[in-house]
Amino acid sequence: MRGALQSDRRLRRGGVRGLVAIVAAALALAGCGVGGGSSEPGARTTIRVATMEPVGILDPWDFVGQFHAMDLVYEPLIAYGEGGALEPALAESWDVSGDGLTVTFALREGVRFHDGTDFDAAAAKFNLEQWVGKEKFAFLGGSRAISSIETPASHTLVLRLSAPYPPLLQELTIVRPVRFLSPAAAPGGSYREPVGTGPWKVVSSTDTSGSFVRNDDYWGPEPEIERVEMRVIPDSQTRLSALRAGEVDLIGGGYLSPINAVEAASIADDPSLDLVTGDPDTTMSLTFNRRGPLGERAVREAVSLATDVEAINDVLYGGKEYVARSYFPPSVPHSGTPTTRRYDPHEAERVLDRAGWTMKGSTRAKDGRPLRLELLLVSDPVHGMTDSRTTGQALQDALSTIGIEVELTVVDGATYFDQQAAGRFDLVFSTTYGAPYDPANSALSFLSSTADTPTWSSPALDALVDRSVSAGDPATRDSSYQAVYDLLERDVAFVPITHPPRYYAVRSEVDGFRVPPHEYRLDLTHVTLG
Structure with a gap:
């Protein structure tokens, strides 16, 4: 489970206000995309779905095939x-x-x-x-x-x-x-070919497309449409233009072909398109590597106090209703009691002063060591982190006001996960897996010392996680998971940023599409095309 291009435009003081200008400009550009083309007249039998990555080898016991294609077949x-x-x-x-x-x-x-x-x-x-x-x-x-x-x-x-x-x-x-x-x-x-029991059968899979035909012998409700075509379009704006032009019928989903809040706003204003929004099922958090200065609780606390989570959500994610106040969003079972996040940059400065981090010019230092941190960012679209680079710029600016210098390092997806696994970072944005993995699999993968790349771990946390996943009755699970969240809060182990909304967009002639129960599904059995 589980190309560096860094913008040279940095937000200075009042960074969230500067962020508003950036997003407003992006929104204006998104609204100027290719005009809505009309689809061919009469009912069609093929739905065209944009995906950001190839279908791949659909071996159900490997980790290379695309989730949504697998869901059609198996x-x-x-x-x-x-x-x-x-x-x-x-x-x-x-x-x-x-x-x-x-x-x-x-x-x-x-x-x-x-x-x-x-x-x-x-x-x-x-x-x-x-x-x-x-x-x-x-x-x-x-x-x-x-x-x-x-x-x-x-x-x-x-x-x-x-x-x-x-x-x-x-x-x-x-x-x-x-x-x-x-x-x-x-x-x-030994896997040879993709043969499942699902409503769709594989016709072909290449680096640029995937084709699936209806399984007419399916045991369940037979799909209305006859064929699914997946078209690989890696770039988000190109996908949106293709949707407007009538070249594809559906985009969206955290792993299929992500839509950010700017694009969602422009889609909502387009009469040829329908925006479908689902409740968040993941949390994007700022997490810490305890090497260097972040081994001190005081530094982690100062970072948390200086991060204006509400402003970031209001600008980047469409509203304060997406502010993360817990390790998991409310839609996840046993997600616990939300906490009130505190934004107080002046208190952040006092915390650092008391810990001996004093200002030396524009950057704090202690024992001759400057307070410099590296924030590792991913250039590729990643579920729940489609705006992580812009969020990183806002964080960089905010922390500079309290004397913490942050270097933004933007790498491609493969390098990002390799560096994260090797611990070559100070700060990183991470996201929980979402349904149906949570809460157990995210807890075991990110909060256990036996995991490959835990974002936080300790003997006390290990005991609490083990108790949570093995608890037999719901009440015990609730209390056990709450103890996990309480410990994370006491340690200032993470800064929850957002529960990102789940966006899908279809052309207006697509009927019956519903936001699936989780981001790894693509249920098209109820869809019809006008």
């Missing part, structure tokens, strides 16, 4: 519904034993893979064996918790657990590696 045992409701998919029902050590699934009968192979308990077991107990998938607690897989009947699947793991059912809703591939398409467990 299905889970359990579906993640609105508000986190667990709904039947390839499993019609399930039962968890009283001790939490046995989960029994009644599999749906009459389901076939695209190649005609029956989906049954043997096929399900074959798929589960590709990731259960494998080190590659240790980020999933279920991979470690499942001790055996049994098939007592043709459509009965039984999972035995070494210890109770309450998040297991929710983990089984994610896209990879828990979706199901035809055993005939992976002889001996």
Whole structure:
């Protein structure tokens, strides 16, 4: 789970006011995009979806295929519904034993893979064996918790657990590696071709496009449209122009083809387009590397006090309603009690004074060491961080007013994650995974010392995270997660910035599109085209 181009325009004092001017100019440019072209007359049978990256190799047990393309082709045992409701998919029902050590699934009968192979308990077991107990998938607690897989009947699947793991059912809703591939398409467990049970079958996949045709033998509601075409358009403004010109029908989503707040505002004013907005499901936070000055709580506290989160949200993210006041947004189960963020740059200066960081010219210093920090930023669009560079400029300006010098380092996505993993940064924006991974998977991936790249960890936090993910009843989970959040607040382990809204845009002739329950889905079964 889980090209440097740095703007030379820096915001000086009163940086958020300067930010308003930048965004206003960008909004004017967005409104001058290509005019709305009309689609061909009469009902069409193909929907064209813009995506920022290629479909890739749709191996459900690897990490290279695009999530949304996988979701069209492969299905889970359990579906993640609105508000986190667990709904039947390839499993019609399930039962968890009283001790939490046995989960029994009644599999749906009459389901076939695209190649005609029956989906049954043997096929399900074959798929589960590709990731259960494998080190590659240790980020999933279920991979470690499942001790055996049994098939007592043709459509009965039984999972035995070494210890109770309450998040297991929710983990089984994610896209990879828990979706199901035809055993005939992976002889001996070696992936050969993308053959699932889903409503769409793969026709082709190249570096520039992906094509999918309706599965006319689908067990569920048959889609109205016959074909899905994915067109790779990496640039955000080019995607928006293509939508206005009628060259594509749908853009949006955190991982599909992100829309920022500036673009969303221009879409809302375009009569040829419909903007569809969903509740936030992630949090973008400023996180700290405890090397150097940020090992001091006082420095972290000063950074937090000097960050005007409300102003940043008002300008960049469309309004103060998106201000993050907790580690997870309210839509995530067990997200805890929101906290009141405090903005007080004068108190930030006093905190640094008391800690011995005194002004030397325009930058503070202590024991001959200047208070300089590096903020690592990503140039590529990343879910929940589409405006991170502009946010970074605002932060750079704000911290300069209290004597902290911040260097902005902008790198491409691959370099960004490599440097983050290696700890080569002081400050970084990070985002939680979102549904259906949260809260358990973000907690295990970012707040546990056993994770590959924890954003914060300690023995006390490890104990609290372990207690949270293993808690059997909802009340205990609530209190355990709250203890996690309280500890993070006491440590000033992060500065929550925003719960970014989820934007999608379609042409006005697209009917029936709904914001999916999570950002890794692309449900087109209810869509029609005028």
